[in-house]
Structure formats: structure tokens, C-alpha cells
Amino acid sequence: MSSTHDRPWATVLDEVTGALESLTAALDTEDDFAVLLNKTCAQVVNAVPGVDEATITLLTGGRPTTIASTSDVTTALDHDQYAAGHGPCIEAATTGKLVRVPVTDAATKWPDFARDAATAGFGSFLSAPLVVSEEHSGGVNCYSRQGDGFAELDEKLLDLYTSAVTPTLRVYSRYQQARDTVEHLRTALHSRAVIDQAKGILMAVRQVSADKAFTLLVEQSQRENRKVRDLAVQLVCQATGITPA
Secondary structure: OOOHHHOOHHHHHHHHHHHHHHHHHHHHHOOOHHHHHHHHHHHHHHHOOOOOEEEEEEEEOOEEEEEEEOOHHHHHHHHHHHHHOOOHHHHHHHHOOOEEEEHHHHHHHOHHHHHHHHHOOOOEEEEEEEEOOOOEEEEEEEEEOOOOOOOHHHHHHHHHHHHHHHHHHHHHHHHHHHHHHHHHHHHHHHHHHHHHHHHHHHHHHHOOOHHHHHHHHHHHHHHHOOOHHHHHHHHHHHHHOOOOO
16 A cells, blocks of 8 residues: 555545444454454554555563464564564564654664565564553554655554554453353353262262262362363263263
8 A cells, every 4th residue: 555645635534434444344243353353453454554564463471472464474574573572563562652663774773673574575664552451462563565654644543543443442352351251151150060960970879978979079080180070971971871061
């Protein structure tokens, strides 16, 4: 995509608005957070003129990972930065500050990254911090093939875009966490139910108390290095001929 240098301001705003609308539409149909981040990443190319490729870095426990990318080449460039411990996407993600730099300036701060990026055909870089949740922060990383691919206006547009999508991503992240918690609770309840059934069978067969029946299950799980629930399922199946769900 061409830079904002030679594009009408109204056209730029229309493209940014269109990218945000497309992302909002994706929220109504997508229930996978990783897929949604990939769509967010792809829309950055439409939202910010001058961007040829984009990636999203997430920090989990301080460890960076490229969770979304528009190309394998830029993913590899991100990974080079992670291995070296420095680069524009690392700086934006860890400092919380937007980074805009051409490859000529990057050569001074990050010579290895600048060399690899230039070899891959990129000449400018723009990275903005992204905070999705308490557990996940990171950055949106933009790559341009032009040496002067990013201007101050591109910087402001990326900042505007990330500011607009961040609250939505936070809400979506909380929703997914809540859904995962419910699923874990459902699994735990199912496990508890089948274990109680197995305890009842042992109580009847061995003529022992509920506590003793559970102790017998735990001891057998330790001897066989198997989960208590798996043993309970086996016991119930053997006694009833029905495999619990």
C-alpha cells in the first residue's frame, strides 16, 4: 500500500474507518481469539497507509511471541528480534512507546535486524504498544518496503487504530477467559460426578466408607500413574457396562 505522503486525507480516513468496521463485523462471527488477532493484524494493512506487512507480538510472562502475522517473512524477522532481545517490536512491546524508524537508523541500534530486514526487502518499521489484558501486552508491528515508508501521520493513524481496537480486544479477551472458566468448571463437575459414582460402587463392593473409597481410588491412581477420573470411568464402565460421558 502506498504511503500517506501522496494520498488525500479523506481517502485515508475512509480506509481507516473501513478497517475498523471490518474488525467490528469480525467480532460478531469469530469466537477464536487467535483468529481474531490475525484479522486485526490483516486490517492494520488497510488501516495504515504505507504498511506492506504487519505482525502482532504478545508478551506472556515477559516472553514475546508472534501471535498474528500477514507473512512468514515478517514472522521470521520478529523471531530474529526475540532471539537477539532487541528490535523495534521488542522496544514498543516492553517500553509501551511507539517506535518509528527507517532501516538506515535501525542499522545503528539493531544492525543484525536491519541487515536481515533489508535483505527481505523492507526499509521502514513502525511499532505501537498493545495492552490486551493484565496477562498479555505486546505490540502491533508494521513493515514497509519503502525507505521513507512511514511519516508522522502514519504513526498517528496506527496509534488511533490500536487505541480503537484495544478496548474491544480487552472485552473479547475477558469474555474468552470467562468462557474457558465455565468450561473448566463443567469438566470439573463431570469429573466429580463420575468419581462419586465410582466411590459408591467401591463402598458397596468393599463395604467401606466414602473417605476410604476415595483413598482406594487415589492409591490405585498413584500405583498405575493414572488420573483418578480415568480410573473412576473404568470402574463405572466395568460395573454398569456404560461409559460415562
